[in-house]
Amino acid sequence: MRGDGTIDPIILAAGASDLGFPKALARFGGRTALEIAVENCAALEAPVVVLGSDAERVREFVPPGARVVVNANWRAGQMSSLQAALAEIAPGADFMLYPVDYPLLTRPVIEQLAAAFRARLTGQAIAIPKCKNRGGHPVIFASELRAEFEQSQTAREIVYRDAARVRVVPVATDAIWRDLDSPAAYRARLREYEQRICFLKSAGVPPSRVPQGQQNPARHACPERSRRVSAGPGTHLRMRVPQGRRSIARHVSAGRAVSNKQESPARTVRLSSYLDEVRAGLPVTPGQALRLIQCPDRDLPELLATAIRLKEQFKPGVITYSRKVFLPLTNLCRDYCGYCIFRRDPGQPGAHTMTPDEVLRVAREGERLGCREALFSLGDKPELIFPEMRAALRRLGYKSTLHYLEAMCELVLRETGLIPHANPGLMSPQWLRRLRAVSPSVGLMLETTSDKLMKLAAHRGAPDKVPSLRLAVIEAAGRQAIPFTTGILVGIGETPRDRVDSLFAIAEMHRRYGHIQEVIVQNFRVKAEIPMSRRAEPTMGVMLRTIAVARLILRNMNVQAPPNLSAPNYHELLSAGINDWGGVSPLTPDYINPERPWPHLRQLEERTRAAGFALRQRLPVYPEFLDHVKRAGGIAFEKTRAAADSEGYARSTSSAERLPANQEPPANQVPPLEGAIPSEGARPSRGTPALPNATVPSAASRFGSSGIQPITANRQPRTVNREP
Numbered sequence: 001m002r003g004d005g006t007i008d009p010i011i012l013a014a015g016a017s018d019l020g021f022p023k024a025l026a027r028f029g030g031r032t033a034l035e036i037a038v039e040n041c042a043a044l045e046a047p048v049v050v051l052g053s054d055a056e057r058v059r060e061f062v063p064p065g066a067r068v069v070v071n072a073n074w075r076a077g078q079m080s081s082l083q084a085a086l087a088e089i090a091p092g093a094d095f096m097l098y099p100v101d102y103p104l105l106t107r108p109v110i111e112q113l114a115a116a117f118r119a120r121l122t123g124q125a126i127a128i129p130k131c132k133n134r135g136g137h138p139v140i141f142a143s144e145l146r147a148e149f150e151q152s153q154t155a156r157e158i159v160y161r162d163a164a165r166v167r168v169v170p171v172a173t174d175a176i177w178r179d180l181d182s183p184a185a186y187r188a189r190l191r192e193y194e195q196r197i198c199f200l201k202s203a204g205v206p207p208s209r210v211p212q213g214q215q216n217p218a219r220h221a222c223p224e225r226s227r228r229v230s231a232g233p234g235t236h237l238r239m240r241v242p243q244g245r246r247s248i249a250r251h252v253s254a255g256r257a258v259s260n261k262q263e264s265p266a267r268t269v270r271l272s273s274y275l276d277e278v279r280a281g282l283p284v285t286p287g288q289a290l291r292l293i294q295c296p297d298r299d300l301p302e303l304l305a306t307a308i309r310l311k312e313q314f315k316p317g318v319i320t321y322s323r324k325v326f327l328p329l330t331n332l333c334r335d336y337c338g339y340c341i342f343r344r345d346p347g348q349p350g351a352h353t354m355t356p357d358e359v360l361r362v363a364r365e366g367e368r369l370g371c372r373e374a375l376f377s378l379g380d381k382p383e384l385i386f387p388e389m390r391a392a393l394r395r396l397g398y399k400s401t402l403h404y405l406e407a408m409c410e411l412v413l414r415e416t417g418l419i420p421h422a423n424p425g426l427m428s429p430q431w432l433r434r435l436r437a438v439s440p441s442v443g444l445m446l447e448t449t450s451d452k453l454m455k456l457a458a459h460r461g462a463p464d465k466v467p468s469l470r471l472a473v474i475e476a477a478g479r480q481a482i483p484f485t486t487g488i489l490v491g492i493g494e495t496p497r498d499r500v501d502s503l504f505a506i507a508e509m510h511r512r513y514g515h516i517q518e519v520i521v522q523n524f525r526v527k528a529e530i531p532m533s534r535r536a537e538p539t540m541g542v543m544l545r546t547i548a549v550a551r552l553i554l555r556n557m558n559v560q561a562p563p564n565l566s567a568p569n570y571h572e573l574l575s576a577g578i579n580d581w582g583g584v585s586p587l588t589p590d591y592i593n594p595e596r597p598w599p600h601l602r603q604l605e606e607r608t609r610a611a612g613f614a615l616r617q618r619l620p621v622y623p624e625f626l627d628h629v630k631r632a633g634g635i636a637f638e639k640t641r642a643a644a645d646s647e648g649y650a651r652s653t654s655s656a657e658r659l660p661a662n663q664e665p666p667a668n669q670v671p672p673l674e675g676a677i678p679s680e681g682a683r684p685s686r687g688t689p690a691l692p693n694a695t696v697p698s699a700a701s702r703f704g705s706s707g708i709q710p711i712t713a714n715r716q717p718r719t720v721n722r723e724p
């Protein structure tokens with residue numbers, strides 16, 4: 001039976017989305033994917049839009065004239081949505097199944113498909129588009145097949161049941177199979193869409209009327225050349241790069257690169273329109289992030305307000321920190337980073353490898369002061385170049401620094417209530433597996449994805465800082481679902497584009513494996529003794545922009561910035577969307593930046609509260625990653641569970657509750673290690689000198705000409721008593 005020639009489009013927009021917002025609302029040049037789909041069907045009957053997940057949110061965006069069906073049972077799968085839609089369609093009408101997540105489809109393709117269906121041969125009842133030997137969407141069905149939808153599990157099953165009734169319609173675009181299944185796919189579709197707009201503008205063609213055969217018009221509008229691009233030592237990718245551009249931003253992640261070549265068409269777009277899209281739930285693209293991270297002062301307040309908004313959607317009202325002891329197991333290191341004051345050669349003043357007794361003594365004292373984290377930070381494989389370290393390890397009874405670290409983590413885990421967090425540099429997958437049994441979370445700063453820094457002072461002497469090697473460790477941890485801390489360094493010679501690339505590389509790792517529990521945005525601080533002593537430090541303005549863009553890129557990931565590296569005005573970092581202060585110790589110094597004392601916990605709490613947030617102590621493992629530890633089991637899980645409260649934060653102890661008001665440890669406890677400089681909160685004898693009360697200017701007055709909106713009313717400029 002032939003229908004009456006009418007075709008009712010069914011736009012399927014009910015399914016769940018991995019984008020962080022409904023796929024129907026993914027934006028392309030100001031239009032949503034749903035609006036594009038409805039417009040493409042303008043020559044057919046009024047479409048039926050099937051909503052399900054997030055129905056109320058999507059409903060607001062349904063264009064006038066479309067019919068709406070809400071499938072309350074959308075979790076049951078696509079067929080339940082189809083049946084809900086078919087109930088809305090006249091019995092004799094043919095219908096088109098059009099998933100909403102094919103945003104590059106155009107009206108001419110839809111009309112070509114409809115025309116081919118209407119001209120089908122006798123016996124044919126289905127029209128399916130095909131490009132490069134691959135079928136795609138949408139698909140048109142004749143009305144007589146309706147009964148089969150009640151007896152089949154999927155529409156695909158109906159299509160493949162009988163080849164004789166299928167009319168294959170060759171089309172000139174691969175848009176029929178380019179969907180929005182992941183954030184990476186969305187970014188790719190955005191780039192392709194921008195290329196198309198670039199072409200259409202130059203050709204004077206309305207976007208909805210892309211001529212057949214010109215579905216990949218970027219080649220006409222933006223001449224490209226093929227170019228070999230480094231993606232880490234030994235790895236090169238061949239990419240298409242627009243003519244005339246000297247560099248591309250690349251997103252190095254397991255051999256994949258993403259170019260920012262669409263940046264120029266978007267140059268005219270105002271930054272606030274990007275921020276509108278981000279607030280509406282859309283992901284920021286690399287090109288947008290690059291513009292935002294270099295935004296002028298006039299756009300900074302809106303950038304910060306957007307970052308804060310995302311942070312509050314993610315973790316409302318709370319800022320966390322981890323009360324820790326810092327255990328520099330050894331400061332011997334085979335690398336020579338240009339910004340490092342921590343490392344020593346054997347025999348240098350301050351060179352030290354902690355003994356098991358020292359480790360245990362510091363850990364026990366930390367426990368008494370309410371600490372829950374034992375941060376093991378150490379040089380990278382010093383035994384590879386120093387015979388002295390090999391001898392020291394032999395005396396201690398271990399084959400390597402990692403063997404010794406493993407034993408010390410286990411010692412702390414068994415003998416105290418502290419939870420180890422190991423930070424030993426590069427590790428093999430096998431070592432990650434071993435360490436996770438005694439250190440529930442593990443860390444390695446990515447620092448940067450830029451290979452250029454291997455030729456500059458920062459990493460010239462540091463073979464363990466090759467970006468691809470560090471990404472490989474992060475990926476290996478992901479494959480083992482180890483809660484992982486990483487981050488970037490700001491101001492060590494990288495460019496804003498490098499920062500954006502690094503953040504996207506981290507985001508991509510987390511998208512694949514879901515294991516990155518925390519991203520640190522850490523600023524370089526000058527020290528007189530380091531090779532980079534003459535390099536300028538990043539300003540607070542650079543930090544605010546970088547953290548805010550990190551929040552936009554990473555969205556629902558924990559973003560941390562160390563308060564001591566931005567003292568005295570560290571509270572201003574709260575304006576940029578961090579949700580964590582990282583590890584703060586009432587006992588031990590920051591051995592990496594010993595001239596930068598931790599803030600008093602009491603002061604940290606006051607400033608956090610003044611900004612409108614509650615300060616909450618967490619474990620080294622974030623609450624949402626405790627399940628990862630549980631799956632691994634063993635003593636690491638048992639001890640972590642014992643240290644956690646019902647919500648997964650640090651279980652409070654009487655000493656922990658007392659400490660913020662009276663932070664000083666008792667006298668005659670835990671002398672600092674040789675060469676160490678105690679922290680502000682660590683020792684009463686070496687605190688920062690008392691300062692008179694000082695008015696702290698707001699970030700608005702210092703970093704933006706038009707002023708930053710306060711997070712809450714009580715974040716206005718105020719008087720802060722800086723305690724000794």
Ligand code: SF4
Pocket residue numbers: 333334335336337340341342343378379380425462464
């Ligand atoms: S930053 Fe780390 S790897 Fe680099 S020299 Fe210092 S301790 Fe070694």
